[in-house]
Amino acid sequence: MDAVSLWRAPLAESPVHATVTLPGSKSITNRALILAALASGPSTVTGALRSRDTDLMIAGLRSLGVGITVVDSPTTLRVTPGTLHSATVDCGLAGTVMRFLPSVAALADGTVAFDGDEQARTRPLATVLDALRGLGADIDGAGLPFTVHGRGGLRGGTVTIDASGSSQFVSGLLLSAARFDEGVTVRHDGSSLPSMPHIDMTVEMLRDAGVTVLTPADSGEMDTWKVLPGTVTPVDWVIEPDLSNATPFLAAAAVTGGTVSVPLWPSSTTQPGDAFRGILTDMGATVSLQDSLLTVAGPEKLCGIDVDLHDIGELTPTVAALAALADGPSVLRGIAHLRGHETDRLAALSTEINRLGGSVTETEDGLRIDPAPLHGGTWGSYADHRMATAGAIIGLVVDGVDVDDVGTTAKTLPGFENMWTAMLEPTETSEPAQPEAAEPGARS
Ligand SMILES: O=C(O)C1=C[C@@H](OP(=O)(O)O)[C@@H](O)[C@H](O)C1
Ligand SMILES: C=C(OP(=O)(O)O)C(=O)O
DSSP: OOGGGEEEOOOOSSOOEEEOOOOBOHHHHHHHHHHHHTSSSOEEEESOOOSHHHHHHHHHHHHHTOEEEEESEEEEEEEEOOOOEEEEEEOTTOHHHHHHHHHHHHTSEEEEEEEOOGGGGGSOOHHHHHHHHHTTOOEEOSSSSEEEEEESOOOOEEEEEOOTTOTHHHHHHHHHGGGSTTOEEEEEOSSOOSOHHHHHHHHHHHHHTTOOEEOHHHHOOTTEEEEOOOOOOOOEEEOOBOHHHHHHHHHHHHHHTOEEEESSOOSSOOOGGGGHHHHHHHTTOEEEEETTEEEEEOOSSOOOOEEEOGGGGGGHHHHHHHHHTSSSOEEEESOGGGGGSSSOHHHHHHHHHHHTTOEEEEETTEEEEEOOOOOOEEEOOTTOHHHHHHHHHHHHHSTTEEEETGGGGGGTOTTHHHHHHHHHSOOTTTSOOOOOOOOTTOOO
16 A cells, blocks of 8 residues: 555544535436436436546536536536447446446447456456347357447346346446337346345436336336336436435544534435434434434444444445444344455454454455454555545544545545545534633623
8 A cells, every 4th residue: 555645544543523515416416327328309317426436427428419518617517318329448447337328329330449447357347248138139258358348229128137236237227228129027036135225226316217126026026127118208307415425424423422414314215224224223322313414422332233234235244344333242143245355344343343443344245343452553455435434433532643645535426525624623512502601700
């Protein structure tokens, strides 16, 4: 690790008291952009996240022929569908770009070349490319880099895939399917499907755009989703704040015994980050949601937790950081698929927590984290935004944690370090106003 790229995570000198406003959700922004690109007319996306992952989606769609312009502020985008043509797409390390755009590319009239970061080349991808071949697409390659030879349309039809490695394989096929000649029926056959709320998000947003989707609950067919061919209606999308990105800030309250609030928390959402409320409560924090303001008050001592994160794997790095600081043992289950995330998150979390003196063992499907006194040291990020934020959480209460490559947080939260530092600045709530010293002899 290069000393120049190390960021000393700020130590909280006292309980953190702050209100933190989060930018838009990565997952909702990138779905909205795709649906807007495939719609029958222009759409507006308000409150869009602008980060590496969403800017890569914007660039990829523009390259394919979609008009995307900024209106008033960078987070308000006007999306004008165009004739899809040959393009080059840089996926960076974004799962949503590498798994969602190949189906769009199959609709293009021309060759679409995909590549991404070196580290992205090992992320699982063949499932979605094979599935598209089965639906009539002409694709060279089984992972990044690969090329889609678009023919201006796609037959579609029925395909069976093993999506146990990523829910994004299913979402990626469903999102474009209304524009396939026959729509799509996707059957999952394999061990259990992770991140179901993200599939629900896909279904909900497709329906918002007027697309007919049949879920297992509608058809009674287990693990089967069907999208009928039809028009994607333009929608003025308003993006919810990113609740997964809210979790490190809320965790700051939990580990310092402080209070952190996040405004604009949706009353109902498909974002997995909403489940963090229950996790915090189980670990001893007090959580309240009033008038869209989520407030977390940290406990004196954080309890360990035994939790299945299969549906909400994205939250694992934050939960692991909390568990490393908890009083009792924790077991995080159901997350074998995290080995194919930005990095192998199970290996990365155990290596980095153990490097600071922790006691973490990898299990077949997760992590066991036992209490141990932690000390300062270097925290590797592995180009993983959520690894970097996990290091920042631990650094709040462990002196001398140096997070490598904190800039990698720009994947979904550019300016994270500034937000983190601002959160630690004393506010009126954090420092109760002292009564003014009375002038000698003055009367009140
Ligand atoms: O569809 C999405 O927007 C996402 C789905 C999940 O992927 P996996 O199912 O691969 O975990 C999640 O972890 C990722 O951050 C975003
Ligand atoms: C797994 C994640 O990202 P991606 O969309 O790149 O899969 C994540 O953000 O935690």
